[in-house]
Amino acid sequence: MVHAVVLGAAGGIGQPVSLLLKTNPLITKLSLFDIVNTPGVAADLSHISTPAKVAGYLPPDDGLKKALEGAEIVVIPAGVPRKPGMTRDDLFKINAGIVRDLATAIATTAPNAFVLVISNPVNSTVPIVAEVFKKHNVYNPKRIFGVTTLDVVRASTFLAEVNGDVSAAPNVTVPVLGGHSGVTILPILSQAKPSLSANLAQTDVEALTKRIQFGGDEVVKAKDGAGSATLSMAYAGAEFASKILNAVKGSGEEIVTQTYISLEADPEGAKKVTEEIGTSLEYFSVSVKLGPNGVEKILPIGDLNDFEKGLLKAAIPELQDNIAKGCNFITAPKL
Numbered sequence: 001m002v003h004a005v006v007l008g009a010a011g012g013i014g015q016p017v018s019l020l021l022k023t024n025p026l027i028t029k030l031s032l033f034d035i036v037n038t039p040g041v042a043a044d045l046s047h048i049s050t051p052a053k054v055a056g057y058l059p060p061d062d063g064l065k066k067a068l069e070g071a072e073i074v075v076i077p078a079g080v081p082r083k084p085g086m087t088r089d090d091l092f093k094i095n096a097g098i099v100r101d102l103a104t105a106i107a108t109t110a111p112n113a114f115v116l117v118i119s120n121p122v123n124s125t126v127p128i129v130a131e132v133f134k135k136h137n138v139y140n141p142k143r144i145f146g147v148t149t150l151d152v153v154r155a156s157t158f159l160a161e162v163n164g165d166v167s168a169a170p171n172v173t174v175p176v177l178g179g180h181s182g183v184t185i186l187p188i189l190s191q192a193k194p195s196l197s198a199n200l201a202q203t204d205v206e207a208l209t210k211r212i213q214f215g216g217d218e219v220v221k222a223k224d225g226a227g228s229a230t231l232s233m234a235y236a237g238a239e240f241a242s243k244i245l246n247a248v249k250g251s252g253e254e255i256v257t258q259t260y261i262s263l264e265a266d267p268e269g270a271k272k273v274t275e276e277i278g279t280s281l282e283y284f285s286v287s288v289k290l291g292p293n294g295v296e297k298i299l300p301i302g303d304l305n306d307f308e309k310g311l312l313k314a315a316i317p318e319l320q321d322n323i324a325k326g327c328n329f330i331t332a333p334k335l
């Protein structure tokens, strides 16, 4: 019996992610909120013969509060996407306020829900959600996640392609750490499983790294003004939600994934990661073990080669700026 909510459910990601959540047998109630079109999306999905009972909500008559009542997992793809020439940080102006307002509603109506933040810039929007929760005295860093699964999905696909066997992609894993924008995305290809093809030259590794870091731009360019990744993001978002739900269910299997979180989620694990990074960062996409309460353990980064150490060093200034910008938006808002 799980009540899942999608905020921004009528959008390019919102619709397909709602579809995929409707097919998750663990979800028994699916509430869809957006500023437009949710009654139609909900009516459409409600004809699918899976357990979840679907309802659509709009802002009038306290729709957001009604959608969130009793929510156990909230997925947030609300906000504007990029157009060619824009960075994710350029979305901050519009999306920061949207995410703040939605986080306020969650903090007051469903403070114990798992919150999965998709809206960009993720490096800043996750700190925004966390600061709003702190303000309402309901902060639990184990339950607030930046969804970076698309980077992980891309890494598997692109590496399988480079290794010459795309069909192997489902069994290829690459930890992707750091953040979710350009140089802050850190694919740790030296830890890929199965390991990189031995005849891959360093120039190929660098090209592959760049492709994973800028995979979002590839889609923005191909869509040519019509938005950014939606379908692959919906797949990734539903995969991540399913990992959380399986961990909550306590299936017994070990669930490890990467996600952008506050390192406060596991102070013991964070100590080691901070030592490995060499700088104290409040938020970082790390490998985590998930459990019934969300983040159970932050896992160490592990060995990096010199190229990866260089990537990590290059990611830190942008991450620091993005984190500070998100936190300050709530703690020191400009008048």
Ligand SMILES: NC(=O)C1=CN([C@@H]2O[C@H](COP(=O)(O)OP(=O)(O)OC[C@H]3O[C@@H](n4cnc5c(N)ncnc54)[C@H](O)[C@@H]3O)[C@@H](O)[C@H]2O)C=CC1
Pocket (backbone or CB within 6 Å): 007, 008, 009, 010, 011, 012, 013, 014, 033, 034, 035, 036, 077, 078, 079, 080, 081, 082, 091, 095, 098, 102, 117, 118, 119, 120, 121, 122, 147, 148, 149, 150, 151, 180, 227, 228, 229, 230, 233
């Ligand atoms: N984390 C990640 O890996 C990825 C993140 N994204 C981000 O996801 C976000 C959404 O992208 P798309 O779905 O393509 O955009 P979209 O424009 O197609 O959909 C966004 C939806 O949000 C709704 N919305 C706007 N303000 C709202 C509010 N206050 N409350 C509820 N809903 C509201 C809109 O009405 C629209 O339906 C963007 O910020 C994009 O950059 C996109 C791809 C990957």
Ligand SMILES: O=C([O-])CC(=O)C(=O)O
Pocket (backbone or CB within 6 Å): 081, 082, 088, 120, 150, 215, 216, 217, 219, 220, 228, 229
């Ligand atoms: O590139 C974008 O703006 C959307 C996104 O985050 C991604 O596809 O990774």
